[in-house]
Amino acid sequence: MLRLNLSNEPHWLDLGHGVRLLVEPLTTAVMLAARSDPAILAATQVAEGEDAAxxxxxxxxxxxxxxxxxxxxxxxxxxxxxxxxPVTPSGIDALLEIWPIFEAFQTKYIAGALILEQEKNG
Structure with a gap:
C-alpha cells in the first residue's frame, strides 16, 4: 500500500555525525526543478567523442x-x-562531498522516491 504524507512542511533529516538538515518534502516539482540544473544538463548531454557521466x-x-x-x-x-x-549552495555541495553524509542523504531522502518509482514501473 502506498502511504501518502500530505504534509508539505519542512522536516528535520538526521544524517548522522551530528548533522541534521531541514528539508522540504521531495516532490515532483522538486525533481523537475532539479532536472533543469545546469550541472545535470551538462552531465546528460554528451558531445560526440565524449564519455557519458x-x-x-x-x-x-x-x-x-x-x-x-x-x-x-x-x-x-x-x-x-x-x-x-550558514546554508549556501557551495556549502551544500561541499557537505555532500563527504561520503557518509552523501550516502545518508541518498538513502534517507532521495532513495524513498526512487524506490517508489521502481515499484510503479516494476
Whole structure:
C-alpha cells in the first residue's frame, strides 16, 4: 500500500555525525526543478567523442541539485574553528562531498522516491 504524507512542511533529516538538515518534502516539482540544473544538463548531454557521466557521477550531481533546492537550514555544520556555517549552495555541495553524509542523504531522502518509482514501473 502506498502511504501518502500530505504534509508539505519542512522536516528535520538526521544524517548522522551530528548533522541534521531541514528539508522540504521531495516532490515532483522538486525533481523537475532539479532536472533543469545546469550541472545535470551538462552531465546528460554528451558531445560526440565524449564519455557519458557514470551513474555514480550522475547520482552525486542529482543529489547536490536536489539538496540545493530543498535544504532550508542545517545543524552540526561548521568551519574549522567549529563556528556554525550558514546554508549556501557551495556549502551544500561541499557537505555532500563527504561520503557518509552523501550516502545518508541518498538513502534517507532521495532513495524513498526512487524506490517508489521502481515499484510503479516494476
Amino acid at each position: 557514470s551513474n555514480d557521477d550522475l547520482a552525486r550531481i542529482v543529489a547536490k541539485a536536489v539538496a540545493r533546492i530543498v535544504v532550508k537550514d542545517w545543524e552540526g555544520v561548521g568551519d574549522t574553528e567549529d563556528k556554525p556555517l
